[in-house]
Amino acid sequence: xxxxxxxxxxSAAWLAFKRDKSxxxxxxxxxxxxxxxxxxxxxxxxxxxxxxxxxxxxxxxSSEHIFGTDEMGRDYFMRVLYGGRVSLLVGVLAMLTSLAxxxxxxxxxxxxxxxxxxxxxxxxxxxxxxxxxxxxMVVSIFFKPGLTSxxxxxxLFSWMEIARLVRNETQTIKERDxxxxxxxxxxxxxxxxxxHIIPAALPTIITxxxxxxxxxxxxxxxxxxxxxxxxxxxxxxxSLLNSAQGTMATSIYxxxxxxxxxxxxxxxxxxxxxxxxxxxxxxxxxxxxx
Amino acid sequence: xxxxxxxxxNLHTTFFSHHxxxxxxxxxxxxxYDGDFLAVVGESGSGKSVTMKSVMGLLPKxxxxxxxxxxxxxxxxxxxxxxxxxxxxxxxxAMIFQDPMTSLDPLQTIGFHLREVxxxxxxxRGKEADAEAIRVLAQVGIPSPExxxxxxxxxxxxxxxxxxxxxxxLSCQPKLLIADEPTTALDVTIQAQILELLHRLRDELGMSVxxxxxxxxxxxxxxxxxxxxxxxxxxxxxxxxxxxxRPQHPYTRALLGAVPNPKGHRExxxxxxxxxxxxxxxxPAGCPFSPRCDFxxxxxxxxxxxxxxxxxxxRARCTLTGAExxxxxxxANAEAGKTSTEVKELA
Amino acid sequence: MTTPNNSQxxxxxxxxxxxxxxxxxxxxLCKHFPLRSFFGRSKHVVKAVDGIDLRIRRGExxxxxxxxxxxxxxxxxxxxxxxxxxxxxxxxxxxxxxxVTGRKLVDIHRRMQIVFQDPxxxxxxxxxxxxxxxxxxxxxxxxxxxxxxxxxxxxxxxVSLHRDDMYKFAYEFSxxxxxxxxxxxxxxxxxxxxxCDEPISALDVSIxxxxxxxxxxxQEEFGLTYLFVxxxxxxxxxxxxxIGVMYLGRLVEVxxxxxxxxxxxxxxxxxxxxxxxxPDPHLASMxxxxxxxxxxxxxxxxxxxxxxxxxxxxxKDSCKKDSPQLKEVYPGHFLACGSCA
Numbered sequence: 001x002x003x004x005x006x007x008x009x010x011s012a013a014w015l016a017f018k019r020d021k022s023x024x025x026x027x028x029x030x031x032x033x034x035x036x037x038x039x040x041x042x043x044x045x046x047x048x049x050x051x052x053x054x055x056x057x058x059x060x061x062s063s064e065h066i067f068g069t070d071e072m073g074r075d076y077f078m079r080v081l082y083g084g085r086v087s088l089l090v091g092v093l094a095m096l097t098s099l100a101x102x103x104x105x106x107x108x109x110x111x112x113x114x115x116x117x118x119x120x121x122x123x124x125x126x127x128x129x130x131x132x133x134x135x136x137m138v139v140s141i142f143f144k145p146g147l148t149s150x151x152x153x154x155x156l157f158s159w160m161e162i163a164r165l166v167r168n169e170t171q172t173i174k175e176r177d178x179x180x181x182x183x184x185x186x187x188x189x190x191x192x193x194x195x196h197i198i199p200a201a202l203p204t205i206i207t208x209x210x211x212x213x214x215x216x217x218x219x220x221x222x223x224x225x226x227x228x229x230x231x232x233x234x235x236x237x238x239s240l241l242n243s244a245q246g247t248m249a250t251s252i253y254x255x256x257x258x259x260x261x262x263x264x265x266x267x268x269x270x271x272x273x274x275x276x277x278x279x280x281x282x283x284x285x286x287x288x289x290x
Numbered sequence: 291x292x293x294x295x296x297x298x299x300n301l302h303t304t305f306f307s308h309h310x311x312x313x314x315x316x317x318x319x320x321x322x323y324d325g326d327f328l329a330v331v332g333e334s335g336s337g338k339s340v341t342m343k344s345v346m347g348l349l350p351k352x353x354x355x356x357x358x359x360x361x362x363x364x365x366x367x368x369x370x371x372x373x374x375x376x377x378x379x380x381x382x383x384a385m386i387f388q389d390p391m392t393s394l395d396p397l398q399t400i401g402f403h404l405r406e407v408x409x410x411x412x413x414x415r416g417k418e419a420d421a422e423a424i425r426v427l428a429q430v431g432i433p434s435p436e437x438x439x440x441x442x443x444x445x446x447x448x449x450x451x452x453x454x455x456x457x458x459x460l461s462c463q464p465k466l467l468i469a470d471e472p473t474t475a476l477d478v479t480i481q482a483q484i485l486e487l488l489h490r491l492r493d494e495l496g497m498s499v500x501x502x503x504x505x506x507x508x509x510x511x512x513x514x515x516x517x518x519x520x521x522x523x524x525x526x527x528x529x530x531x532x533x534x535x536r537p538q539h540p541y542t543r544a545l546l547g548a549v550p551n552p553k554g555h556r557e558x559x560x561x562x563x564x565x566x567x568x569x570x571x572x573x574p575a576g577c578p579f580s581p582r583c584d585f586x587x588x589x590x591x592x593x594x595x596x597x598x599x600x601x602x603x604x605r606a607r608c609t610l611t612g613a614e615x616x617x618x619x620x621x622a623n624a625e626a627g628k629t630s631t632e633v634k635e636l637a
Numbered sequence: 638m639t640t641p642n643n644s645q646x647x648x649x650x651x652x653x654x655x656x657x658x659x660x661x662x663x664x665x666l667c668k669h670f671p672l673r674s675f676f677g678r679s680k681h682v683v684k685a686v687d688g689i690d691l692r693i694r695r696g697e698x699x700x701x702x703x704x705x706x707x708x709x710x711x712x713x714x715x716x717x718x719x720x721x722x723x724x725x726x727x728x729x730x731x732x733x734x735x736x737v738t739g740r741k742l743v744d745i746h747r748r749m750q751i752v753f754q755d756p757x758x759x760x761x762x763x764x765x766x767x768x769x770x771x772x773x774x775x776x777x778x779x780x781x782x783x784x785x786x787x788x789x790x791x792x793x794x795x796v797s798l799h800r801d802d803m804y805k806f807a808y809e810f811s812x813x814x815x816x817x818x819x820x821x822x823x824x825x826x827x828x829x830x831x832x833c834d835e836p837i838s839a840l841d842v843s844i845x846x847x848x849x850x851x852x853x854x855x856q857e858e859f860g861l862t863y864l865f866v867x868x869x870x871x872x873x874x875x876x877x878x879x880i881g882v883m884y885l886g887r888l889v890e891v892x893x894x895x896x897x898x899x900x901x902x903x904x905x906x907x908x909x910x911x912x913x914x915x916p917d918p919h920l921a922s923m924x925x926x927x928x929x930x931x932x933x934x935x936x937x938x939x940x941x942x943x944x945x946x947x948x949x950x951x952x953k954d955s956c957k958k959d960s961p962q963l964k965e966v967y968p969g970h971f972l973a974c975g976s977c978a
Contacts, residue, residue: 177759178769181751184719185773185826186743199763333841447932477704478870479929482912486926504842507871507914511921530918548846549916550875559853560875562846566811582843 023271030268033261037088040081047078048233056251067257071247079235080257086236087217087262090151094216097155099209102162107193107201109163110170121167128160136219140228150229154219162208169201176200203277210273214266221262237262295466295498296322296345296383299359303337303344306352312570314340314353316522321603322466326498327489329509329530331545332519335567338502341519342468346379347372363465381411384459388471390451394443400427400454401439404461411462426457429494431487449480456487460495467491470502485512506545510534515603518542521568521578523594528604538600538612541579577608585610585618659728660830660862661693661716661749666725668708668715672937683936685711687886688725690963695829698856698863700877700894702870702909706936708886713832713866717749718742729830743776750823754835756815760807766793766818767803774825788825795858796821796851813844817851824855830862838869845869849876870913874898879969882906885936885944888963891971902972904949905929943975951976 017023051065051073059068059076067077109120127135135157143149173179179196187195198205221238223229230236235243237258244254303315315337322328332338344355345367360367362383367375379385387393394403404423408414414422420439427435430453443451452472459467469488473481485501489512492499503509509516510530517527518541526539537543547561565582568574574581580590589595589609597605606612668686685708693699701709714720716727718734726735734745750773753759760769770792771785780788790800796817807815816836823831833852837845849872855861867873873880874894881891882903890903901907908927915921931948934940940947946956953976961975 177753177755178761180719181753181759181822182772184717184746184751186740186746186776187772195764195768196761200761333843450932477868478912478914479704479908481914482926483928505914506842507916507921510914510916510918534916534918545842546916548843550871559850560846562850563843564847566813566844567841 017275020271020274022267023275026264026268026271029264030272033084033265034088037081037084040078040085043078043081045075045078047074047082047235050074056247058251059253059257068251068253070243070254071251076254076257079240080237080261083235083237083240083258084261086147086230086234087220087238088265090147090154090220090230090236091213091217091265093151094154094158094220095209095213097151098159098162098212098216099205100159101156102159102208102212103166103198103205105159105163106166107170107197108189110167111174111189111193111197113171117167120163124160124163127157132157132219133222136223137226137228140223145228145231147230147234150220150223154216154223158212158215158219162205162212165204165208166201169204170197173197173200206276207273210269210276214269217262217266217269292323292325294321294361295324295326295363296320297359297361298341298345298357301341301344301355301357301360303340303349303353303355305350306354310571313573314522314570315344315355316573318519318522318524320517320524320527322498322500324498325492325496326500326515327492327513328498328500328515328517329513330500330502330517330519331504331506331509333504333567335570336519337522337570338504338519339470342385342470342500342502346383346385346468347375348379348385377411381462382464383466383468384462384464385468385470386452386455386459386472388474390448390455390475391443393455394451396443399440399442400446403454403458404439407458407461422461423457426461427454429460429491430454430457431483432457447480448476449484452476452480452484453487456484456491460491463495464497466498466500468500468502471504472501473508474504481508485509488512506534507549518545521573522570523578523607525579525608526606528600528606529602532600532604536612538598538604538606538615539608540583540585540610540615542606543615544582544584584622585615658695659692660695660730661691661864662728663689663691663712663716664726664728665690666712666715666727667723668711668720669723681937684886684939685936686715687939689886689888691716691881691888691891693830693862693864694878695862696856696860697878698865698876700873700880701864701866701883702868702873702880703883704909704933705868706885706933707883708936709866709883710834712883713834713864714751716864717751717830717832718745719751740777747773747826748828749830749832750826750828751832751834752816752819752823752836755839756812756819757839759819760815762806762808765804765806766798769807769818770803770822770825773822792821792825795824795855811844812840813847816840816844816848820848820851820855824859827859828861830864833863833865833867835867836865837872838867845872852876870910871915882909885934885939887944887973888971889945889973891963893969896967896970900970902966902970902977903945903974904951904977905945943973949976 051069053073054065054069055073056071057063057065057069059066065075065077067080070076070079105120105124109117136153139157140149140153143153174197179192182192182196220229220236221241224236224238225242227242230239240258241255247254298318298320301315301318305312305314318341320341330338330341343349345360349355357368362378365378367378370378401420401423404426405419408419408422423439424435427438432438432450432453446454473484476484485508488499488501501509501513513530515528516530516533518525518533518539520541526533526537526542533542534546537546544561544563548563550560563582568578568581574591576591576593577583577595580586583590595607595609597607598611599605600612666686666689667684670683670685672681672683689712701713703709711720715722718727718737722735726733728734729745729749737745767785767789770789774780774788775785789803793800793802798814798817798821807818810818837848840848852863853876856863865873865876877894879891880894880897881888882905883889884905890897890901890906897906898910901910908929911924911927915924929948930950934947942957942959943949943961946952949956956975959975961973963971963973966972
């Protein structure tokens with residue numbers, strides 16, 4: 001009985017995955033990309049070492065530079081891998097930051113209601129009405145450039161959508177009998193949120209977090225592309241795209257490779273979100289209700 | 291005996307989900323006669339609703355339904371094309387459901403709903419359709435039907451919505467009306483009104499009514515025949531008085547014992563039925579009620595008991611006859627009485 | 638605010654003489670829900686509970702019946718201070734709990750518990766039975782894992798569940814078993830009073846009897862007092878000592894269970910009881926049903942005077958002006974009717 005029910009949940013997610021061909025392809029690619037980025041330091045090629053004889057070599061799988069080299073003759077494959085490390089790290093950490101803020105603001109706002117809700121939600125409205133690019137650019141001037149500040153800047157200005165979603169979800173969940181009961185018994189609001197609301201809001205949170213991860217990677221790329229992101233010699237997919245601008249006419253591959261990777265990764269994370277949401281769906285979890 | 295309007299023989303319905311199959315109906319034989327008011331009584335998951343949906347061809351795609359015979363008004367439903375059957379079910383056989391709101395489009399007026407049905411099943415249009423719509427609304431007891439024709443479902447109360455659904459069903463002039471728990475979502479006073487309406491309409495229009503319900507109390511003074519279902523099978527069927535006053539099957543007896551005595555208050559405890567209904571994903575080989583039955587013996591759990599006939603239409607699916615049950619019960623009571631006197635003597 | 642000439646109103650309370658052991662008392666209790674319009678200003682007020690006087694004696698089961706929308710659930714929840722009363726007062730065990738807050742309210746809720754209607758929505762699907770049942774007792778108490786295990790096992794035993802069920806999740810149980818988990822959770826803090834908010838209406842007939850029997854046994858064992866809210870009138874008669882009939886936010890009649898069923902006085906009680914399904918063909922066909930005319934008025938716009946005057950078969954002119962109060966017409970039988978008293 002028990003196994004059967006748990007199996008239902010897992011198999012529902014598995015079915016959702018199996019039916020979606022593009023999900024299989026992109027998730028497999030994502031998996032390969034992540035593994036490659038993780039094991040990059042184990043590959044004995046230095047991404048910063050120039051090979052001045054082989055500058056702007058086009059990709060050639062038979063040579064030692066399979067993705068070619070950049071304008072300084074650095075191995076582009078390794079630069080893409082190291083860039084991927086930065087992009088993914090920024091994506092994950094910025095997502096966690098915005099998720100943390102979004103969940104706290106959303107649940108507190110939704111549970112407390114009244115004046116607290118009004119103040120927090122107006123703050124969300126104000127923050128989200130300013131074009132994020134402007135906001136991030138202005139703030140990034142005051143921060144010292146570096147990885148930490150990029151993560152913080154992206155994280156601190158992308159939680160509003162999550163907060164709004166979580167707040168709406170909280171408002172429905174708090175009306176359910178088991179939440180009302182917990183409050184009646186005097187369970188503290190923090191515990192009510194942690195024990196009842198967050199697990200119930202998990203499907204929403206998962207979807208929001210994958211979207212947020214994708215958009216963090218995109219924001220970082222955009223910032224780096226505009227030159228306010230990661231600084232040389234460190235690179236990310238966005239900064240690689242940026243530096244590819246100068247040699248666009250001759251070496252289009254330098255723009256295509258990181259661009260393609262960004263697209264694949266973002267697409268794949270959205271797919272993962274869809275599947276995880278099926279997995280966390282309480283209706284699937286609780287089996288059939290006749 | 292009156293003419294048979296619906297004849298069902300050996301109906302099986304199975305639902306397939308991706309990793310299991312649920313045998314919702316496991317061989318149901320049922321006859322509905324002309325002018326019948328038949329109550330199909332059972333708890334959730336007993337298959338009472340699925341039986342009627344199978345007859346109507348209203349099952350979801352993952353269901354498989356087989357029957358040896360399925361005849362309505364002399365026409366074989368199994369041999370009909372999909373289209374013919376759909377025309378038949380909804381026209382000649384009409385069905386109403388528990389929640390009237392899900393059967394009505396909230397964005398369309400009541401008049402629109404009725405005109406749709408009249409156009410599709412009777413080819414009425416324009417003024418003719420309006421007049422007929424007003425007539426059926428009046429027939430189901432909706433006051434000032436001319437005005438209410440232009441109102442939207444949300445402007446009607448629950449009871450009135452159910453009346454609208456009945457009106458929609460009647461507008462096709464059905465020979466058989468199937469009502470699937472039509473009053474479960476309603477209050478008792480409204481429930482009584484709706485049930486009386488169904489009863490009155492049956493008499494006025496000479497149609498047959500099948501009422502699906504979980505409440506034995508609801509149908510006592512309305513229906514003339516009762517079929518009690520459990521675990522995808524009919525356990526007992528017969529005339530209404532036989533079922534209520536001389537139940538032969540242990541499940542029917544238990545069901546009647548589990549509700550408070552209508553005559554008085556607190557004559558001790560209710561007789562609860564222990565345990566819970568069987569899972570139809572993996573139905574027991576024997577009698578589905580045997581795990582909860584006071585009279586169960588070894589044979590019950592091994593093979594499905596056959597019906598014992600008690601004359602006429604009356605039959606019960608049990609290894610023991612009613613008389614044998616009575617004898618057993620009397621013996622058990624005597625035993626209990628003896629022990630209690632022994633206890634008293636000891637004290 | 639709601640009842641005119643409040644000053645002249647005589648306090649007649651539906652209980653017995655004052656020396657009875659009253660566990661819960663409501664005095665002119667009101668609960669109104671403002672409906673907010675688009676701009677956040679409250680224009681309309683739903684008077685779900687409007688001027689209820691009620692006394693519940695220790696150890697009895699008080700049944701509360703009425704049709705949906707009559708405010709019976711709201712009254713129950715306001716009485717246990719799950720909802721804030723709009724006006725009036727509630728006394729629990731002699732103590733005014735109308736304005737109690739914080740830690741003291743938590744203590745009150747240890748003594749007054751609730752069992753919900755829907756056994757699917759009232760148990761958190763993400764928690765196992767041990768976490769669900771131990772939730773109320775852990776508030777403000779540091780209990781070791783072993784202590785929790787022992788207590789939960791003991792309570793599960795009381796509701797005929799097995800000790801090993803502790804680590805299962807709610808969705809692994811049937812409706813009746815879930816309702817027993819709900820009862821176990823309420824019992825976990827040794828309450829004196831339990832609000833049973835339609836605890837059996839979502840269950841199958843054969844399971845209802847199990848739950849009702851269990852509630853009766855527990856009442857006897859722990860000396861509990863129940864407020865039993867339900868719309869299944871035959872079950873209410875079986876379980877209740879006294880019954881109150883509600884209509885549109887008011888109590889119209891309060892009487893001992895058998896007395897009410899055999900001799901209902903209020904026209905609404907009569908109509909309601911005459912519609913109760915009887916599982917006996919002869920009795921059912923012998924009974925005369927008293928039809929109710931018209932529809933339930935919107936709670937936003939309740940009739941003036943007696944609330945039942947728009948549908949009452951015995952309505953008099955005076956009914957449309959004066960709002961009748963509960964009066965004792967026979968010993969223990971209270972009635973609020975202007976035309977038949």
